[in-house]
Amino acid sequence: MRCINVELQERRYPILIGSDLLQDEQRYPVEDGGRVMIVSNPTVARFYLKTVTDTLEKRGCVVDHILLPDGEKYKTLDSLNLIFTKLLQGNHGRDTTIIALGGGVIGDVAGFAAASYQRGVRLIQIPTTLLSQVDSSVGGKTAVNHGLGKNMIGAFYQPTAVMIDTLTLNTLPKREVNAGLAEVIKYGAILDYEFFEWLEKNIDDLVALKQEALQHCIARCCQIKADVVAHDETEKGDRALLNLGHTFGHAIETHLGYGNWLHGEAVSVGMMMAAALSEELDHISVEDVARLEKLLARANLPTVSPDGMQPEDYLPHMMRDKKVLAGKLRLVLLKSLGQAYVAADTEHKLVLNAIRRCSQAD
Amino acid sequence: MRCINVELQERRYPILIGSDLLQDEQRYPVEDGGRVMIVSNPTVARFYLKTVTDTLEKRGCVVDHILLPDGEKYKTLDSLNLIFTKLLQGNHGRDTTIIALGGGVIGDVAGFAAASYQRGVRLIQIPTTLLSQVDSSVGGKTAVNHGLGKNMIGAFYQPTAVMIDTLTLNTLPKREVNAGLAEVIKYGAILDYEFFEWLEKNIDDLVALKQEALQHCIARCCQIKADVVAHDETEKGDRALLNLGHTFGHAIETHLGYGNWLHGEAVSVGMMMAAALSEELDHISVEDVARLEKLLARANLPTVSPDGMQPEDYLPHMMRDKKVLAGKLRLVLLKSLGQAYVAADTEHKLVLNAIRRCSQAD
Ligand SMILES: NC(=O)c1ccc[n+]([C@@H]2O[C@H](COP(=O)([O-])OP(=O)(O)OC[C@H]3O[C@@H](n4cnc5c(N)ncnc54)[C@H](O)[C@@H]3O)[C@@H](O)[C@H]2O)c1
Ligand SMILES: NC(=O)c1ccc[n+]([C@@H]2O[C@H](COP(=O)([O-])OP(=O)(O)OC[C@H]3O[C@@H](n4cnc5c(N)ncnc54)[C@H](O)[C@@H]3O)[C@@H](O)[C@H]2O)c1
Ligand SMILES: [Zn+2]
Ligand SMILES: [Zn+2]
Numbered sequence A, B: 001m002r003c004i005n006v007e008l009q010e011r012r013y014p015i016l017i018g019s020d021l022l023q024d025e026q027r028y029p030v031e032d033g034g035r036v037m038i039v040s041n042p043t044v045a046r047f048y049l050k051t052v053t054d055t056l057e058k059r060g061c062v063v064d065h066i067l068l069p070d071g072e073k074y075k076t077l078d079s080l081n082l083i084f085t086k087l088l089q090g091n092h093g094r095d096t097t098i099i100a101l102g103g104g105v106i107g108d109v110a111g112f113a114a115a116s117y118q119r120g121v122r123l124i125q126i127p128t129t130l131l132s133q134v135d136s137s138v139g140g141k142t143a144v145n146h147g148l149g150k151n152m153i154g155a156f157y158q159p160t161a162v163m164i165d166t167l168t169l170n171t172l173p174k175r176e177v178n179a180g181l182a183e184v185i186k187y188g189a190i191l192d193y194e195f196f197e198w199l200e201k202n203i204d205d206l207v208a209l210k211q212e213a214l215q216h217c218i219a220r221c222c223q224i225k226a227d228v229v230a231h232d233e234t235e236k237g238d239r240a241l242l243n244l245g246h247t248f249g250h251a252i253e254t255h256l257g258y259g260n261w262l263h264g265e266a267v268s269v270g271m272m273m274a275a276a277l278s279e280e281l282d283h284i285s286v287e288d289v290a291r292l293e294k295l296l297a298r299a300n301l302p303t304v305s306p307d308g309m310q311p312e313d314y315l316p317h318m319m320r321d322k323k324v325l326a327g328k329l330r331l332v333l334l335k336s337l338g339q340a341y342v343a344a345d346t347e348h349k350l351v352l353n354a355i356r357r358c359s360q361a362d
Helices: A042-057 A077-089 A104-116 A130-136 A166-171 A174-191 A193-207 A211-231 A238-243 A246-256 A263-280 A286-298 A311-318 A348-357 B042-057 B077-089 B104-116 B130-136 B166-171 B174-191 B193-207 B211-231 B238-243 B246-256 B263-280 B286-298 B311-318 B348-357
Strands: A002-007 A012-018 A035-040 A062-067 A097-102 A122-127 A141-146 A149-156 A161-165 A331-336 A339-343 B002-007 B012-018 B035-040 B062-067 B097-102 B122-127 B141-146 B149-156 B161-165 B331-336 B339-343
Touching: A002 A211, A012 A211, A035 A042, A035 A077, A035 A104, A042 A062, A042 A097, A042 A166, A062 A077, A077 A104, A077 A141, A077 B077, A077 B141, A077 B149, A097 A104, A104 A122, A104 A130, A104 A141, A104 A149, A104 B104, A104 B149, A122 A130, A130 A166, A130 A174, A130 A211, A141 B077, A149 B077, A149 B104, A161 A166, A161 A211, A166 A211, A174 A193, A174 A211, A174 A238, A174 A263, A174 A286, A174 A331, A174 A339, A193 A211, A193 A286, A211 A238, A238 A246, A238 A331, A238 A339, A246 A263, A246 A311, A246 A331, A263 A286, A263 A331, A263 A348, A311 A348, B002 B211, B012 B211, B035 B042, B035 B077, B035 B104, B042 B062, B042 B097, B042 B166, B062 B077, B077 B104, B077 B141, B097 B104, B104 B122, B104 B130, B104 B141, B104 B149, B122 B130, B130 B166, B130 B174, B130 B211, B161 B166, B161 B211, B166 B211, B174 B193, B174 B211, B174 B238, B174 B263, B174 B286, B174 B331, B174 B339, B193 B211, B193 B286, B211 B238, B238 B246, B238 B331, B238 B339, B246 B263, B246 B311, B246 B331, B263 B286, B263 B331, B263 B348, B311 B348
Parallel strands: A012 A161, A035 A062, A035 A097, A097 A122, A122 A161, B012 B161, B035 B062, B035 B097, B097 B122, B122 B161
Antiparallel strands: A002 A012, A141 A149, A331 A339, B002 B012, B141 B149, B331 B339
8 A cells, every 4th residue: 555645734644445345344434333425326336335333333334325416517615515414404504524535526526515514524535537636636726617617616625635546546547547647648648757757658558547556646646646636725826737638628618518528638639739839940850749749649549639620610619718817828848757837828829739739531 | 983803813804883884886806897795685685785785786796696585494505505506507616705794694594604604605794783893703603593593504704805885784683683682791891891881881882773873883893803813723611701691692592482582682681690609609790790680680681580481490401501511500790890700610509599589579
């Protein structure tokens, strides 16, 4: 088992990474005999709810659960209220523990519920998708969506621990695993050339869900994100680098309608566009762009713009991005493989060129 | 104008207390030309919305507002969502400022909205009831109610400033003013004998809303609460003292049904019961109890149990209080006038006796 410590101003908490963690009752930071509310959805509960419940009962805990319907569209205030109702019906007090058992959607809703139930109760994150293991469970962001915007309502709230059982990925649809690998590759590209090289050697093992490779990889990603977050709790500096490929990616997600491409798939193409643009600006070489493309392709990720989306379709979406400041596009680009930076105001013509280079020939 | 600074671990913020504050555009901690969302209700808006809006417009601010229906029963997640919708429809970003203009209900809902909109935006509290000026606007607690419990959902969230314009009390119903005075008298009784004596001299001026007396009084109460909160952000120690009279008072509120007696009225009788019990325990004298009774009566507050509520009705409600630990009643009592303490396990017979002493003779 690996352990990454996230250092915060007032306290620290561990991210535990291993296989068969869920069965290990000693790993759960709960009080013996304490109360627990597991928040999950039917898809994930089918595989893991019984294990987690039985394991906690060995500690004498009284374990309740609530299952929210599966899907991003249930990441709402209404789902939040279902959690509160269940907690209140069961007379859960301030000393209860909420466990988020699922992907990023469950993590975000259950995390916000923990932040606001009685103004804050203990939270344990058990992320079960690769994306949530390497990204959403680290950093303390929680949120629900509003009809008028994604992630508009939430809190910064840190868990007591994050428990990552890499065996849970065995039941995750392959397409979701690959989408998670896009974020993994992103970490290498923006901040860690050595890790990028490691990925080039080990990507096949990751795709095949080899446990040892997975654990090394997830630990490295969590460490990178934890470092970034620790240095930049307020989201003004380094944290922006985590958005490599995301401004292009969001344009794809919005254009296709959310849910048609997975987030990681859109980010994969977005990273290619950012890389092409970085090459136009003479930061990285054509060979570097090709290395990134190859790595993404080996993870079965798309590297060109989706069918039916024209290069001209991108900029209007991109200009509506939250990162646009005073009408100026702020893009994360690569100085080199393993070193990203924020470009404050890139010429639209160059951006369009880069998008064209990553679009299908007619 | 008076200014109390609330010292927090990471930052400080001012509580400004004066008359004609609302008209003074320089007092508002907003950016010139910034965006503002005022949250209020029709009762309060009728008197003060135009003044606040016009004043902020002198700073070039773009001022929106949303009015929630008046009343505790609208302190809900639904009202919260109305605020979010209005903010999103108006394209308010993370740099917006929410102003809570109203009593404790508006302060609690708008405060929680500010805590959770885009994970936190700037908040200015403009409390317009005496209770909210001396109590709810200090300490950073925000919350909404749930069908199954009061204040069950919320956050700790500190404002950028609290602006208390004492002239706003001129439009407040007298009964609400008096209810606020119950909390004022509480501060003297639990922590400040000198202030208690000052109240004995000046209570008539307070009831008559004399500005100078009001400002001195509110500043003193805010200082006491700010000190308590600063020493006890986690609510384990001193903060409990602020609950003098509240366990008895909640029993009255619950028994009569919320809204029949005002909170301050129930607390007034509750403080009499706590004082009677303290006297039974030989901490304070019969004369002290009489002084407290006289002070409350001069503020037109009730000092005996409501008609139709029997002494036996209290304990069952009290045992359901949040402060009950392992079946043991924890009560705030008086060591002396101006010095309260938490009694961990008082005999039920003595409690009942004290309640009887404050009940109407048949
Ligand atoms: N808080 C943050 O910092 C942060 C960062 C990135 C993304 N997010 C959020 O994360 C969400 C996306 O997360 P996601 O990609 O994990 O999606 P998800 O939570 O919707 O999970 C994807 C699908 O996989 C299923 N699933 C999860 N674990 C499984 C398992 N072990 N076996 C079988 N099926 C499983 C889920 O039920 C779902 O159908 C978005 O809402 C996004 O906004 C948050
Ligand atoms: N956050 C905290 O620490 C804290 C502490 C104590 C109480 N509270 C909360 O505060 C709430 C009670 O606050 P409250 O007593 O101010 O009640 P309130 O907000 O309901 O106000 C009482 C009435 O006075 C009206 N009003 C307000 N200002 C007025 C003015 N200047 N002129 C005319 N009418 C005016 C209101 O519209 C309302 O009808 C409760 O919800 C309670 O839970 C919170
Ligand atoms: Zn992402
Ligand atoms: Zn009170």
